[in-house]
Amino acid sequence: MAEALDAEPMREAARRLLKGMPDGPTILDVGCGAGGMSVLFAEELASVGAKIVLVDATEHLLAEAHRVVRAAAGDRATVETIHADVADDALAAKLPPADLVWASRVVHHLPDQQAAIDTLARAGGLVAISEGGLDFNCLPWDLGIGRPGLEDRLLAARGEWFAEMRAGIPGSVPMPYGWNVALHQAGLTDIDSFGVLIHHPAPGPDLLREFIVERLTWLSEVAGDRLADDDHETVAALVDPANPAFLGARQDLFLQGAKTIHCGRRS
Numbered sequence: 296m297a298e299a300l301d302a303e304p305m306r307e308a309a310r311r312l313l314k315g316m317p318d319g320p321t322i323l324d325v326g327c328g329a330g331g332m333s334v335l336f337a338e339e340l341a342s343v344g345a346k347i348v349l350v351d352a353t354e355h356l357l358a359e360a361h362r363v364v365r366a367a368a369g370d371r372a373t374v375e376t377i378h379a380d381v382a383d384d385a386l387a388a389k390l391p392p393a394d395l396v397w398a399s400r401v402v403h404h405l406p407d408q409q410a411a412i413d414t415l416a417r418a419g420g421l422v423a424i425s426e427g428g429l430d431f432n433c434l435p436w437d438l439g440i441g442r443p444g445l446e447d448r449l450l451a452a453r454g455e456w457f458a459e460m461r462a463g464i465p466g467s468v469p470m471p472y473g474w475n476v477a478l479h480q481a482g483l484t485d486i487d488s489f490g491v492l493i494h495h496p497a498p499g500p501d502l503l504r505e506f507i508v509e510r511l512t513w514l515s516e517v518a519g520d521r522l523a524d525d526d527h528e529t530v531a532a533l534v535d536p537a538n539p540a541f542l543g544a545r546q547d548l549f550l551q552g553a554k555t556i557h558c559g560r561r562s
């Protein structure tokens with residue numbers, strides 16, 4: 296659902312990253328998930344062909360990514376998969392040299408983020424990492440149920456969860472600086488970043504409401520006991536199709552946020 300909602304602005308980002316690439320480029324999508332961005336790369340490159348290499352540690356996501364990217368790629372492209380842990384020191388030797396290395400929302404899952412970026416930098420090319428940006432907002436401040444400001448409290452709890460998640464990764468290494476510095480330390484040059492605005496005004500399509508119900512369910516799960524009981528009760532009502540407060544019946548939900556793409560080049 297997220298990929299479908301992001302597709303239009305992310306296609307613009309894909310075009311921007313592919314600009315100036317040689318014909319038939321090699322693209323590595325590291326932590327590819329279900330393959331949404333590589334589908335866009337494949338569609339954009341359908342006329343010139345490409346070699347697209349998908350890397351992920353989760354086998355069923357990798358299989359799904361292979362299926363959808365293969366379907367989008369046309370006859371002129373090859374699509375390969377590497378089932379691997381990006382934190383594995385041996386990975387660098389398995390990655391082919393690439394014109395573009397794309398890694399979206401995977402580096403923050405890894406114990407040593409700088410080491411992971413070093414690995415990606417050895418394969419690039421242009422290295423583009425999507426991390427950070429602006430959190431997604433989707434709810435009116437006053438929902439008419441529970442205390443106003445629920446989304447702010449959910450996002451604050453998610454922030455605390457994230458810090459604990461990072462600290463709890465075995466072998467977690469702090470990276471007390473920003474992504475541009477990390478790319479520089481990996482030996483990359485021409486370091487830059489750009490933002491991608493994701494904006495679906497209310498009321499939006501049914502898919503938007505479905506996504507927001509899923510998102511709220513997930514946010515309340517990760518919030519756990521960092522969120523007050525009354526807020527949990529409010530979320531339970533909002534995501535229950537049988538409840539009069541069900542979000543799926545509202546016409547005032549929206550989605551607004553931004554992704555930041557940090558780029559550097561191996562010279």
Ligand SMILES: C[S@@+](CC[C@H](N)C(=O)[O-])C[C@H]1O[C@@H](n2cnc3c(N)ncnc32)[C@H](O)[C@@H]1O
Pocket residue numbers: 325326327328329331350351352353356379380381382398399400401404405
């Ligand atoms: C938040 S998802 C991002 C998926 C996709 N790149 C996107 O931006 O929508 C993180 C992905 O990284 C993968 N991942 C997490 N830790 C990993 C690791 N250590 N090695 C390889 N892949 C990993 C997960 O399986 C998942 O597909």
